[in-house]
Amino acid sequence: NAGVTQTPKFQVLKTGQSMTLQCAQDMNHNSMYWYRQDPGMGLRLIYYSASEGTTDKGEVPNGYNVSRLNKREFSLRLESAAPSQTSVYFCASSEARAEETQYFGPGTRLLVL
């Protein structure tokens, strides 16, 4: 079991470029999440997917889109990257939303110049 995997590990973008962060889990979890982690801000939820076929906004969704491709995969897209999106992005999954132990991926460090 790989758990939660994320690609890429590191990325540098120029302002205005687009990119997609990939996340996959092999635990047959229903729910998946995208967070960003910034110094002194803790983790903030960007989007989540309670189950395959559904997505909902979290605390900081502006500038991002998501796709729950299937039960395993949940991608995060930046259509036009901005320096304010420089952050570490974590994907997580859990068996069911209300239950709630979340399993995290290794993170993607994104730098937007």
Added chain:
Amino acid sequence: AQSVSQHNHHVILSEAASLELGCNYSYGGTVNLFWYVQYPGQHLQLLLKYFSGDPLVKGIKGFEAEFIKSKFSFNLRKPSVQWSDTAEYFCAVIPLGRDDKIIFGKGTRLHILP
């Protein structure tokens, strides 16, 4: 809006010292409570959790936390810290019956001096 407060942003201790990290939340209903830990260069992992039952819960690596409902608190404790406990610690709360979204505190950086 619900929130989670971790009062200590940065804590420095010597090995063998006792640790208590504070966590308070603002929600009057039923909650699920968590402490996650992020060791340097690693991803977050669960340290312990409380859903119901005995309000004193034990987690991995000798950590424990006590849920005090009247104080809306879920403080993390360890009697004797080790250098390997150097990490960032996050308290998290799920207020049940609202939208069940998890809310993380801003984290406490713990640095243990050898």
